[in-house]
Amino acid sequence: MHVRIPYYGHRVAFLLITGMIVSGGLSAASLAGELLPPEKTIEEVVDHYIQARLVAEKVTPAPQASDPNLIRRLTLDLAGRIPTVAEAQAFAAATEPDKRAKAVDRLLASPDFAYQQRNELDTLLMKSNDGAWRDYLLKACQENRPWDQLFREMLLTRDDDSDKKAALMFLKSRAKDLDELTNDTSKIFFGVSINCAKCHDHPLVLDWHQDHYFGFFSFFQRTYMNKRNQLAERTEGLVKFKTTEGVEKSAKLMFLTGSVIDEPPPPTLTDDEKKAIEKSRKEDEDKKEGPPPPVPTFSPRTRLVELALKVEDNRFFSRSIVNRVWARLMGRGLVMPLDQMHSENPASHPELLDWLTRDLVAHGYDLKRLMRGIVLSQAYSRSSRWDAQESQPHNQLFAVGLTRTLSPRQYSLALLFASRNSKNFPEDFLSPDWANRRKDLENQSQHLANQLEVPSDNFQVGVSEALFFNNNQHVQNDLLNEGGDRLAGVLKTIPDRNEQLKLAFWTVYTRDPEPEEAVAISQFLDARADRLNVAWQQVIWSMLTSSEMRFNH
Amino acid sequence: MKFSRQSNSGLILPTVGRRAFLGTAAAGAAAVAADMTGLDILKHKVLAEELKKQEKHVILLWLAGGASQFETWDPKPGRPTGGPFRAIDTNVSGIRISELMPKLAQRMQHTGIVRSLNTRNADHGGGTTLMETGRPPEGGLDYPDLGAILAHELGRADSQVPDYVSLYTSTEGRHKGGAGFLGSRYAPMFLDKDVMPENIKRLDVVSELDHRERDDLRNLLSQRFARTRHSNTVGSHNSAYQRVRGLMASEKLFDVSQEPQNVRDKYGPTQFAEQCLVARRLVEAGTPFVKVARAWWDSHGQNFETHLELVAELDHVMSTLIDDLKERGLLEKTLIITLGEFGRTPQINPSLGRDHFASAWSASLTGCGIKGGTVFGKTDDDGHKVAEGEVGAPEFYATILEAIGIDHEKHFTYLGSRPIPLTEPGTKPIMPLLS
Numbered sequence: 001m002h003v004r005i006p007y008y009g010h011r012v013a014f015l016l017i018t019g020m021i022v023s024g025g026l027s028a029a030s031l032a033g034e035l036l037p038p039e040k041t042i043e044e045v046v047d048h049y050i051q052a053r054l055v056a057e058k059v060t061p062a063p064q065a066s067d068p069n070l071i072r073r074l075t076l077d078l079a080g081r082i083p084t085v086a087e088a089q090a091f092a093a094a095t096e097p098d099k100r101a102k103a104v105d106r107l108l109a110s111p112d113f114a115y116q117q118r119n120e121l122d123t124l125l126m127k128s129n130d131g132a133w134r135d136y137l138l139k140a141c142q143e144n145r146p147w148d149q150l151f152r153e154m155l156l157t158r159d160d161d162s163d164k165k166a167a168l169m170f171l172k173s174r175a176k177d178l179d180e181l182t183n184d185t186s187k188i189f190f191g192v193s194i195n196c197a198k199c200h201d202h203p204l205v206l207d208w209h210q211d212h213y214f215g216f217f218s219f220f221q222r223t224y225m226n227k228r229n230q231l232a233e234r235t236e237g238l239v240k241f242k243t244t245e246g247v248e249k250s251a252k253l254m255f256l257t258g259s260v261i262d263e264p265p266p267p268t269l270t271d272d273e274k275k276a277i278e279k280s281r282k283e284d285e286d287k288k289e290g291p292p293p294p295v296p297t298f299s300p301r302t303r304l305v306e307l308a309l310k311v312e313d314n315r316f317f318s319r320s321i322v323n324r325v326w327a328r329l330m331g332r333g334l335v336m337p338l339d340q341m342h343s344e345n346p347a348s349h350p351e352l353l354d355w356l357t358r359d360l361v362a363h364g365y366d367l368k369r370l371m372r373g374i375v376l377s378q379a380y381s382r383s384s385r386w387d388a389q390e391s392q393p394h395n396q397l398f399a400v401g402l403t404r405t406l407s408p409r410q411y412s413l414a415l416l417f418a419s420r421n422s423k424n425f426p427e428d429f430l431s432p433d434w435a436n437r438r439k440d441l442e443n444q445s446q447h448l449a450n451q452l453e454v455p456s457d458n459f460q461v462g463v464s465e466a467l468f469f470n471n472n473q474h475v476q477n478d479l480l481n482e483g484g485d486r487l488a489g490v491l492k493t494i495p496d497r498n499e500q501l502k503l504a505f506w507t508v509y510t511r512d513p514e515p516e517e518a519v520a521i522s523q524f525l526d527a528r529a530d531r532l533n534v535a536w537q538q539v540i541w542s543m544l545t546s547s548e549m550r551f552n553h
Numbered sequence: 554m555k556f557s558r559q560s561n562s563g564l565i566l567p568t569v570g571r572r573a574f575l576g577t578a579a580a581g582a583a584a585v586a587a588d589m590t591g592l593d594i595l596k597h598k599v600l601a602e603e604l605k606k607q608e609k610h611v612i613l614l615w616l617a618g619g620a621s622q623f624e625t626w627d628p629k630p631g632r633p634t635g636g637p638f639r640a641i642d643t644n645v646s647g648i649r650i651s652e653l654m655p656k657l658a659q660r661m662q663h664t665g666i667v668r669s670l671n672t673r674n675a676d677h678g679g680g681t682t683l684m685e686t687g688r689p690p691e692g693g694l695d696y697p698d699l700g701a702i703l704a705h706e707l708g709r710a711d712s713q714v715p716d717y718v719s720l721y722t723s724t725e726g727r728h729k730g731g732a733g734f735l736g737s738r739y740a741p742m743f744l745d746k747d748v749m750p751e752n753i754k755r756l757d758v759v760s761e762l763d764h765r766e767r768d769d770l771r772n773l774l775s776q777r778f779a780r781t782r783h784s785n786t787v788g789s790h791n792s793a794y795q796r797v798r799g800l801m802a803s804e805k806l807f808d809v810s811q812e813p814q815n816v817r818d819k820y821g822p823t824q825f826a827e828q829c830l831v832a833r834r835l836v837e838a839g840t841p842f843v844k845v846a847r848a849w850w851d852s853h854g855q856n857f858e859t860h861l862e863l864v865a866e867l868d869h870v871m872s873t874l875i876d877d878l879k880e881r882g883l884l885e886k887t888l889i890i891t892l893g894e895f896g897r898t899p900q901i902n903p904s905l906g907r908d909h910f911a912s913a914w915s916a917s918l919t920g921c922g923i924k925g926g927t928v929f930g931k932t933d934d935d936g937h938k939v940a941e942g943e944v945g946a947p948e949f950y951a952t953i954l955e956a957i958g959i960d961h962e963k964h965f966t967y968l969g970s971r972p973i974p975l976t977e978p979g980t981k982p983i984m985p986l987l988s
Contacts, residue, residue, distance in 0.1 A: 337968065461792075463793045464752070546778060
């Protein structure tokens with residue numbers, strides 16, 4: 001196969017830069033072995049390094065969030081929903097010193113966790129509504145399969161493995177466009193967009209950049225889909241490309257670290273033998289039925305997975321997922337953007353990233369463990385309010401809890417919880433009954449989730465979302481429904497205005513109303529004394545659509 | 554070391570985003586310029602540029618599936634590749650176009666033709682992405698399409714009309730396009746079922762008063778939340794809701810029955826005609842970008858019958874649109890583009906069709922900023938290759954941007970610390986087409 005650089009040819013410069021390879025992106029401290037000892041807890045280490053930088057910058061962080069605020073944040077992050085009134089009030093009322101760790105462990109053990117984790121991983125990997133894929137990923141999350149295992153499954157499962165074959169969706173959905181497959185794999189799993197920095201001014205190593213890009217591309221170049229929709233790999237094929245000077249070169253199988261795999265010399269074959277092999281491969285490719293073709297003796301894709309996970313070469317793989325998990329829970333990555341993890345773009349807290357990476361690898365890529373540690377830190381539980389006189393410190397200091405846009409599924413499910421009678425939810429979210437109900441709610445929230453945009457960096461809410469919530473029948477009929485199992489329905493049965501307000505605020509916002517809010521809502525209701533039920537529906541509408549509901553804060 | 558507040562207000566350009574600037578300064582400046590002639594705002598270069606751009610509009614007539622250059626802008630009568638139709642003179646001497654466009658032929662003084670597009674991608678998906686965004690795709694970067702770019706450049710943060718409307722009613726070749734990394738603030742209002750946007754009408758069960766006052770209540774709750782949370786994303790949530798009532802009031806813009814019957818008659822009864830009339834109504838009300846997609850030009854079989862029908866409609870509707878805009882004094886501020894994902898092959902296949910062809914094809918630019926009565930570039934005698942003035946999507950985009958007064962070389966946004974230029978460095982607009 002002959003690969004040419006797209007026609008903007010001479011301006012192409014790939015992101016890979018000398019520094020990344022030389023230093024491997026490890027900080028000076030970790031090279032010198034000065035990281036905090038591995039036996040410390042994740043939360044201790046997070047707070048140590050975050051605090052150290054705050055002290056160095058002379059910044060006083062925001063105070064810790066209130067208990068109701070914290071349990072809401074935790075429930076959204078770990079369960080993908082908001083807490084019920086009873087859950088939140090029980091947490092606030094509890095006095096044992098380890099109540100937070102207990103709550104976290106309860107959330108991580110509940111069936112909700114796998115759904116939330118599945119939804120988040122799907123957003124990262126596929127953004128797909130495919131049932132088989134989503135079921136595969138859900139099962140993987142229920143078993144808390146390690147991240148390296150998921151990676152292996154997505155890249156190397158065979159089509160005759162009925163349990164895991166849906167993992168191949170990652171490759172299959174991209175197999176038609178190997179450039180996309182190359183870029184997505186490097187971005188999603190390794191945290192680098194390898195064809196990104198076209199403007200990078202590094203003429204001396206330009207040629208060398210191409211070696212890396214096409215080297216990485218080479219791992220996928222023999223991958224294709226046969227007529228049976230099975231994934232296959234050719235036994236040979238080299239990537240050739242033209243350098244910026246117009247010289248034709250063959251790419252080596254080269255990983256991002258610069259490590260190269262030498263392909264064993266192919267057996268000497270006559271032209272006729274080669275033709276016969278290709279003919280039988282082609283016949284198999286075109287067959288409508290049959291088992292998947294065998295994995296070739298030398299499989300570049302298998303080699304890529306081995307190399308990417310090898311101790312000497314796994315830093316891209318491990319650092320990237322640490323950074324992504326951190327960003328999801330903390331509102332921004334230790335390295336930003338998430339797909340620019342190269343040495344010219346250092347982490348805000350390099351030692352912390354190194355320590356967490358070492359810890360993750362040492363504990364078998366257990367993402368649940370990593371998440372647990374991060375959410376137990378003081379850095380995680382800071383208030384998201386900044387009302388001090390001084391300007392708000394830069395986000396990268398993590399001095400304030402950062403507001404995060406809810407994912408479409410979190411928001412839909414949160415709205416579903418907020419608009420229901422909170423008492424209709426179980427007291428015990430660990431039961432198998434709840435697992436079934438959660439599955440139903442997940443399906444129920446899908447319609448709404450499909451209306452919403454998946455947030456990206458610097459996300460801006462679009463007006464179509466606001467139009468939808470203003471004027472769509474579904475919002476009126478479902479979220480504002482007055483049935484007895486709904487918030488609007490329960491409020492009708494409560495005679496006292498203050499009790500009504502309190503219940504509405506705890507159900508929707510997990511807190512008491514502020515005086516300013518209570519006054520405004522009371523005025524709104526008083527002006528509609530002749531039709532209070534309708535008036536309450538509108539109040540609920542305004543609460544559900546306000547920013548406090550749209551963000552994790 | 555202190556970090557600066559992550560502000561979403563203020564006028565110090567180097568430290569705030571352009572959007573913030575547009576949202577406050579330019580909107581304010583427009584009001585000031587209107588009210589206080591004593592203040593010579595136009596001497597302020599940046600503000601003057603903003604004001605200049607804000608009056609500009611673009612209507613993109615998207616010929617989905619790929620129209621034939623032979624049966625439109627670059628006829629080759631009498632050649633083996635030419636097909637059955639003749640070329641006719643236009644009202645600009647020396648320019649001849651297909652006889653299927655007699656009305657546009659009489660309006661050539663407003664139009665510049667590009668006959669030398671070589672865009673190298675003759676696949677529907679790839680060609681569409683290329684021609685909608687003006688650059689080859691780059692893995693890892695989701696580029697916005699022309700509509701989103703112009704909504705970003707020309708739209709006002711507090712706009713009461715939609716700033717990017719995309720009308721598309723055929724299922725074939727439907728492609729939503731989108732805002733890419735600019736985010737859903739710049740996504741199109743996409744009308745694929747009806748000319749009336751979804752969710753733009755208040756439900757009957759909610760009274761007008763309740764609809765308004767519940768939003769006041771929502772605003773109060775949101776503002777209270779946002780007061781202590783300094784985030785542009787949080788701000789964008791409230792802004793989106795604040796635009797709702799303005800957009801709802803623009804509902805009538807989508808209602809062609811508001812037009813006098815004689816105007817509707819002029820456009821004609823087809824759906825494409827109606828959509829173009831909506832486009833004019835939107836532009837008149839201040840919408841910067843409207844795309845009207847007409848399908849399906851993909852004439853692998855019966856190319857000539859297909860074009861006989863589709864070009865005749867394009868000729869009539871686009872001519873009416875030109876006249877209508879001109880009468881309203883809008884043509885000099887509105888650029889009409891005809892473009893598709895590619896052109897069609899010189900070879901006529903056994904089904905009397907023409908296949909996908911991206912090596913030598915045509916597009917047109919009419920109105921704002923264009924030197925009318927101009928042809929740029931040339932194909933060889935049979936239309937196999939570009940003979941003179943080869944250009945690609947980037948040059949075409951640079952030309953569009955310059956025609957409506959936007960510097961094609963500037964950086965329009967940043968991704969992280971990476972500046973994203975409107976067109977790649979070194980891209981040149983087609984100067985002979987610019988007035």
